[in-house]
Amino acid sequence: MILEELQKCFGLPASIENDANCAAMAEVTFGNGRGCKNLAFVVCGTGIGGAVVIDGKICHGSHLYGGEFGCMVMRDDEGKLSTFSLQASTMSLVRRVRKVYPDQEWDGRRVFEEAEKNDSVCRAAVSCFYRKLAEGIYNIQHVYDPERILLGGGISSRENFSDEVQKYLQDLAKEVEKAAGTKVIVPDVRVCSYRKDANLAGAAAVFMQKYPETAGR
Template sequence: MELAVFDIGGTTIKVATWTNNQLKNKHAVKTPENLNCFYKILTEEVNKIKKKHKISGVAISSPSAVDKKTGIIGGSSALPYIHNFKIVNELEKLFALPVSIENDANSAALGELAAGNGKGCNSMAFFVIGTGIGGALIINQRIWHGAHLYGGEFGYMMVDNKQLSTIASPVAMAKRYNNRTGKSIDGKTVFELADQGDKIAKEERETLLHALAIAIFNVQHSFDPEKIILGGGISNNPKLVPLLNEEIKKICKSLGNLATIKPNLAVCGLKSDANLRGAVADFEQEYN
């Protein structure tokens, strides 16, 4: 099967061709400001791919909540023009091809399941740790969308009477540090300063780690997945998993014999290709 593949982001749209079971000709185009330009760019990219490949369809990773039954992207995002109408139907008319669209976090999870650090798992949880906390749940190798399309929205979890997204993201950590110090640095730098002995950086990193560890502990003991994958820029830090494992160990120790399961943590293996690869996996599930 050959496909045109898109990963729609607020700044750029990644484009690739799925051929010979690989993502080829990967590149990016600037995300347009309106729907007509959006249609034009995607149609041009699909037509370019059609000239070289006999593609069977178009696979798309998209922001926000995608209703697979209606073909509507609900919610809101940096691209208001893609929401709240039957966009799948419109794209299928434009391309004269079948189209699948899945949420970006769900796509990343499917990518990891197909060819990343979740390969071979039957069940999996995927945390996207970025500006906020998003994620995905996989049961029987399929995305669990939930009754209201909120499956895997871990950022809404309450930890210490606060939403997880407001305390466990690197952006929130940096904001707390900057408010306390008068500086203006990012989360990556806070992590590095904590390693160098900066007291405030260590405290704010501990807040992030503790909140994430509680969330991971809760997901493990409620959903009990085979593996929990961590994505987002912070997942590139090799110290993240060891630090989280130590924090989870503390939580388990505080509960005595009540907590016996140790989460199997891993970072996203496909990195920036996870969404594209997952869009392919979603198309294959939908049309095979």
């Protein structure tokens, strides 16, 4: 195992964890998840990734699929079977616009810029993106019921990103309550406080949790 080899090679204690879980632990230990025992971490980028934290610790799951939210089943715009990654990632936003403007260069930033200029195709794509993202987050909330759901990935640095997601979540909750006739939870959504340093800070947090005697050194 890599962990044992590292410890043997350097003669020092070591820990190992994947990047999304490290980023989640950075938030739990030092960031916007501090003080929360149970939370979910959703990374929105090329796909959808994430992590589940229970009682302050990463939940890896029986098959190491804990937090693999991108695999959740969704339907595409035509009602065909799809996944959360394919429907609510930053790339899903770009793909929707490229269907209409195939001869132009697009990325997430440009889609938002053109939407702000009232391009109808880009506005519709942005709205669909937020709606699909809200649906996935809503499902995570009602499966696990965390105290807070943190959003990461490059797109989370957009101004008012969490506010927009929260607005779509509130609208979705109203629709569900009306259709099902039951009270539902509106998730507490916030963006992550750590950006490029999240993995490094989280790796330190994972190490300190495994070796608490090293904390404060």
